[in-house]
Amino acid sequence: MTARKRSSMSTPYNPESVEKAAQDYWQESRCFEVLEDQDKEKFYCLTMFPYPSGKLHMGHVRVFTISDVIARYHRMQGRHVLQPMGWDAFGMPAENAAIKRGVPPAEWTYNNIDDMRDQLRRLGYAYDWTREVTTCRPEYYRWEQWLFTKMFEKGLVYRRNSVVNWDPVDQTVLANEQVIDGRGWRSDALVERREIPQWFMKITAYADELLDGLDDLPGWPDSVKTMQRNWIGRSEGVELSFAVEDEDEPLVVFTTRPDTLLGVTYMAVAAEHPLAAKAAADNAAIAAFIDECRQSHAAEASLETMEKKGMALGIDAVHPISGEKVPLWVANFVLMSYGTGAVMAVPGHDERDWEFAKKHGLEIRQVIAPADGSEIDIDEGAFTDYGVLVNSGDYDGMDSQSAFNAIADYFEETGLGRRAVNYRLRDWGVSRQRYWGAPIPIIYCDDCDAVPVPEKDLPVVLPEDVEFTGHGSPLKDLTEFYETTCPRCGNAARRETDTFDTFVESSWYFARYACPDNDRKMLDDREAYWMPVDQYTGGIEHAILHLLYSRFFQRVMRDEGLSAASEPFTNLLTQGMVLKDGAKMSKNKGNTVDPQELIARFGADTVRLFMMFAAPPEQALEWSDEGVQGGSRFLKRFWGAVQNHVAAGTAVDLDVAALDTGQKDLRRKTHETISKISDDIGRRNMFNTAVAASMELLNAVNRFEDGSDQGRAVEREALEAVVLMLSPIVPHICHALWQMLGARQDLCCRRRR
């Protein structure tokens, strides 16, 4: 009797009951709850925690499954694995829901967390739920308020004016996302740039360390490191000053190309620059232009893509070497917040300057010639390469590098400038004019200025039962919140009503999982055991901001004596987007697929299997409803194969010396597959090919119709291998099949043989 003929006698695969049984077992045995154990090799496996938007989406399922596969794999390798979960719970959607449905943001958020926690449980992830962290709880955010006050003492935070998007109709600050084609998303009013005082964290103080640290992260993708390097944008150049006619203050600019200095034919300042304001005072056209510049979206992408516009100010600067007059312009592409708010323009050797000069009939002067002696026509386009200086007086004939040094020396000797390092990176503005966030722990006193809230008065608790109208933050109208006394002098004072950027919460949560229950310290000894995170998995969309802020915070915590680690994440896996119809799946676009329905229909294992099989984790995954079926079919075949094998009775021990050719072939296939899958999961993060290899081995088993004692022993070895190898990906069915195969040991907690 062949194995296949027996299939009619078997019980069918029922994912719902199989998965319930496995999940009950894991919960009762508490096998994913881990305590610090110095004798065991720790492995901290972390996923970027979700924003509790209401329901899990496919992007969540993908990233959590990737991380769970890695966690379970390392667990099987005998490591002591921590995989926690929590909630990035502050943010705008809660306020939007409050406006739309009248539910307080806190209530909406806590309900969503409860729903999503249930959904996560149904997917069978190996989480230590005892360490759950929720960022909107005072016991969490009190510690970032505390750290902020420590940073204040060290001068790592400061307050200055900076630009926000202002909706003049709704009288409120808008996020970039809320500005659509330059207009407010609700009011449709033209958005204005407005300057208001805001708090900043000095991430630039760590710019060099954040840059150099990238060289010590071999476990990070090169693309992410390159993006961060470019974002920090360290450049070496010269800061030099141009005298301005009839002005006492010179105009200071930074350039990486002092070798092109004699090619400067005009200069440009930002619309907010004092010189522009001065020129506007008695020129209505310039005033109108500055007004026009103000009416724009604050996002860099819109500034870079909009039409480059400018106006001559009628003021001249004096070239510091030639003494020639250089006209001053105001231009919409120069930003007050970046550098000094002024740039020198070399249209002959810079593309943007060239285009601007062409458009406004400004002089284009060649001062660099190609090093190879070839001819160029500067009228046809800017020449941006390094080369040999021409039309530059004493510097003629020097190469760019020598000229850089000679000109830099000249400025340092005359005191008109100096060599300087410039960063593209700007300090981190953390103030948000919103309600649903962690209050910034500052008290304003007429006599003492801004005073940090003393440690004994922390946390500054965000009131949760508030009237939410949508017209500005309710905190601004809540006297019992903002009325207070100055901690320094005791006089009546006013509390800060702005809250933190939600990136603040996500910049240190990974460390707090080590000791979420400590109500006396931000971090304790347990942090030293678990940190740094061994494997961090999350969306590629966080390649810069979240990951850079976290690297910054880790260093701030280190310098505060809270941690020994400089880098928070040793290995990083950036998972690609889940796309549908070529675009990121998102509620906004209405192209979501609900994982809940698929789980109800096929079970969690099928959904997990399909997500891992459909594409390698780093690539974008284009969703297709077909293919899930295939995963389900495979699991049924898998179930049937093991069941048929077991139904035929106990297999004898394998006698390697006694195998015939066919038996040897299957055995070789088994061991080749083990070797391949270990590499695929353990080194390459190629879960899709690991699944494919498992399918191939199972196909080979199903073709193998050898009922002899040794045939059955070889078949058993193959089936056991498939169960073990697939268990990180489809843990529930493997839990059941492992028991069916007569396991003496629990699968998920077993060590490598």
Place this chain on the structure above:
RNA sequence: GCCCGGGUGGCGGAAUUGGUAGACGCAGCGGACUUAAAAUCCGCUGUCCGCAAGGACGUGCCGGUUCGAGUCCGGCCCCGGGCACCA
């Protein structure tokens, strides 16, 4: 606009270090089982020419390096992500 990715059959993808392009799966077609359908199982399936044997073409486009290119180099096109207040 700038920075970072990606583009391979009808579809998702494989090819790990420059060495047989298309593993595995989906869809499709043919067959078995069934009164029938579903499910399941077996077989075929890059395109074109051919009854076949076989041949030609083929990894977004153009060019290059190499005995040999999906893979390396140069130039382009298209798609996705990020651009500092979406998370």
